[in-house]
Amino acid sequence: MFENLSERLGGVFDRLTKQGALSEDDVKTALREVRVALLEADVSLPVARDFVKAVQAKATGSAVTKSVTPGQQVIKIVHDELKHVLAGDDPDPGKLRIDNAPAPILMVGLQGSGKTTTTAKLAKRLHERERKRVLMASLDTNRPAAMEQLQVLGQQIGVDTLPIVKGETPVQIAKRAKQQATLGGYDVYMLDTAGRLHIDAELIAQAAEVRDVANPRETLLVVDGLTGQDAVNVATEFDDKIGVSGVVLTRMDGDGRGGAALSMRAVTGKPIKFVGLGEKMDALETFEPERIAGRILGMGDIVALVEKAQQTLEAEQAERMMKRFQKGQFNMNDLRQQLEQMIKMGGMEGMMGMMPGMGKMAKQVQDAGFDDKILTRQIALIQSMTKKERANPQILQASRKKRIAKGAGLEVSDLNKLLKMHRQMADMMKKMGKGGMLKKAMAGMF
Ligand code: GDP
Numbered sequence: 001m002f003e004n005l006s007e008r009l010g011g012v013f014d015r016l017t018k019q020g021a022l023s024e025d026d027v028k029t030a031l032r033e034v035r036v037a038l039l040e041a042d043v044s045l046p047v048a049r050d051f052v053k054a055v056q057a058k059a060t061g062s063a064v065t066k067s068v069t070p071g072q073q074v075i076k077i078v079h080d081e082l083k084h085v086l087a088g089d090d091p092d093p094g095k096l097r098i099d100n101a102p103a104p105i106l107m108v109g110l111q112g113s114g115k116t117t118t119t120a121k122l123a124k125r126l127h128e129r130e131r132k133r134v135l136m137a138s139l140d141t142n143r144p145a146a147m148e149q150l151q152v153l154g155q156q157i158g159v160d161t162l163p164i165v166k167g168e169t170p171v172q173i174a175k176r177a178k179q180q181a182t183l184g185g186y187d188v189y190m191l192d193t194a195g196r197l198h199i200d201a202e203l204i205a206q207a208a209e210v211r212d213v214a215n216p217r218e219t220l221l222v223v224d225g226l227t228g229q230d231a232v233n234v235a236t237e238f239d240d241k242i243g244v245s246g247v248v249l250t251r252m253d254g255d256g257r258g259g260a261a262l263s264m265r266a267v268t269g270k271p272i273k274f275v276g277l278g279e280k281m282d283a284l285e286t287f288e289p290e291r292i293a294g295r296i297l298g299m300g301d302i303v304a305l306v307e308k309a310q311q312t313l314e315a316e317q318a319e320r321m322m323k324r325f326q327k328g329q330f331n332m333n334d335l336r337q338q339l340e341q342m343i344k345m346g347g348m349e350g351m352m353g354m355m356p357g358m359g360k361m362a363k364q365v366q367d368a369g370f371d372d373k374i375l376t377r378q379i380a381l382i383q384s385m386t387k388k389e390r391a392n393p394q395i396l397q398a399s400r401k402k403r404i405a406k407g408a409g410l411e412v413s414d415l416n417k418l419l420k421m422h423r424q425m426a427d428m429m430k431k432m433g434k435g436g437m438l439k440k441a442m443a444g445m446f
Pocket residue numbers: 109110111112113114115116117118195249250251252253254275276277278279283
């Protein structure tokens with residue numbers, strides 16, 4: 001999968017890394033080529049456009065570290081953006097919610113998408129890797145062959161299937177599966193619903209009816225990855241009408257252009273949980289955005305190099321900052337950085353939780369009139385200071401104070417509170433620096 005896209009991107013980035021300095025135009029040209037490559041891989045237009053925009057914005061704003069070239073940095077940004085497009089903000093897209101036994105999993109999808117095969121593959125995986133007791137049931141009452149297919153697969157992989165009873169409706173089968181799963185002490189029961197060649201009213205009505213009876217913990221939609229944007233359209237429609245919790249993309253072993261994988265999350269908002277990579281029962285993998293992004297770009301070395309350089313840079317910055325704090329050189333720029341960091345880390349509480357031994361300091365800054373709501377106002381005050389004032393807050397006399405407060409739309413008393421807090425924090429940093437506490441606290445932050 002992704003061979004063509006991978007090759008195209010490889011060409012673009014080879015050229016980029018060969019250049020030493022990059023102008024904005026170089027980056028723009030490269031990103032235009034990236035966009036074309038994405039579209040050729042059948043990524044949907046809005047997704048390709050947003051992708052390039054996001055990379056452009058990050059490439060322009062990113063701090064350049066000396067040890068990597070700008071081209072390498074752009075590759076890292078593209079890599080991270082690929083990961084983001086593939087997975088959104090889910091920390092663990094492959095995880096299934098199947099804790100309360102027996103947990104129903106509803107399998108939906110068009111006929112021929114690989115739904116029955118995937119049901120069995122997933123059952124095997126849960127059985128072997130997670131030691132779950134799994135029961136599978138086919139609800140495809142229109143196609144007896146499909147019911148038998150699941151039974152045969154069950155025997156092959158050593159997973160139980162619900163005995164076939166002729167003449168039952170899908171809802172009756174779903175109810176019987178639940179009963180059997182409960183009585184038989186199964187952890188999971190999987191309902192393989194009927195598929196059709198196209199989405200039609202009857203298919204949807206049947207799946208919805210089964211959903212209402214089974215109340216599934218997961219509703220997994222199986223779609224053929226070879227169908228590109230069609231796969232995304234099918235997913236959108238199924239999600240609108242039935243509600244899906246995750247997607248399985250099959251036939252990713254084929255020479256599909258990969259667009260479905262790249263557009264799915266962004267267009268439908270649903271995570272890809274697994275990918276099918278062949279007809280064999282083992283050919284199912286959890287969807288790992290990091291690995292897939294790596295496969296698409298094929299530039300793992302460069303990504304690792306830039307990551308390392310960034311970590312080194314951050315560590316150096318933190319070290320320099322700590323040395324200054326130990327000497328009592330804690331100026332308004334530092335305070336502003338701390339305040340911004342606090343906002344990023346979920347406010348005062350979030351930050352103090354991350355810094356060992358900070359309970360006392362938390363109380364002191366709070367006593368100094370500090371709370372989360374005024375963080376942004378504090379920053380506004382600092383922004384209203386001149387460069388000189390930020391570096392040497394001790395020069396702030398009455399007239400300067402008035403100007404600064406006015407500039408931030410606040411009172412001088414607000415500024416005084418900020419200054420008091422700053423003095424207390426500077427003192428604290430100095431004291432902590434002597435006892436080695438600062439080092440520990442900073443380690444927690446960076
Ligand atoms: P259903 O109609 O959706 O239940 O589809 P099936 O499960 O019967 O699958 C249709 C065909 O696709 C079968 O021949 C499967 O072996 C094949 N198939 C399913 N998943 C994959 C996959 O990930 N890769 C490949 N190459 N073939 C697959």
